[in-house]
Amino acid sequence: MNYFELFAIPIQLQVDSQALRSTFMQLSRRYHPDFFTNETPEAQEEALEKSALVNKAWKVFQHREETIAYVLQLKGLLADNEKYQLDPVFLMEMMEINEAISEQDEEQQSTLKDRLQALEAQIYAPVGDIIAQYQDGQTSEADLLKVKEYYFQKKYLERIRGSLFS
Numbered sequence: 001m002n003y004f005e006l007f008a009i010p011i012q013l014q015v016d017s018q019a020l021r022s023t024f025m026q027l028s029r030r031y032h033p034d035f036f037t038n039e040t041p042e043a044q045e046e047a048l049e050k051s052a053l054v055n056k057a058w059k060v061f062q063h064r065e066e067t068i069a070y071v072l073q074l075k076g077l078l079a080d081n082e083k084y085q086l087d088p089v090f091l092m093e094m095m096e097i098n099e100a101i102s103e104q105d106e107e108q109q110s111t112l113k114d115r116l117q118a119l120e121a122q123i124y125a126p127v128g129d130i131i132a133q134y135q136d137g138q139t140s141e142a143d144l145l146k147v148k149e150y151y152f153q154k155k156y157l158e159r160i161r162g163s164l165f166s
Helices: 017-030 041-061 064-074 088-102 106-124 128-133 141-164
Strands: none
Touching (some): 064 141, 088 141, 106 141
């Protein structure tokens, strides 16, 4: 059972976690291991597994990028620890930003933040509609591969953003 089936929602690239909050609470109560203490060991084990699955799903649904990665994995387009080859133009820009970070002062930090924010908007623009309007079985693999490119670029940006603020 995948996370979407567990929560009884269609597969989607972005979920409204606020709308799922009540479903999460219901599932958490239904499968909470404390309610199975008088059941068979098999029933207790199943409740424990379902409870863990509910919590994992909830954690994924809280973050758009994690939800995107999960859907890409479901579709067989993303492997664990995949070494994805990013676009060389994107990588050159990342090198420039990394160099600027190493040479930054406080005044430049604000400029770098703005540059990263603009770059994030730039990489999201081509996939924003795909993510918002995704329909399982109807969105093409080519579109999902664009989302995959976005996913890896966004991860790279987040690493750089982390180094900027550390």
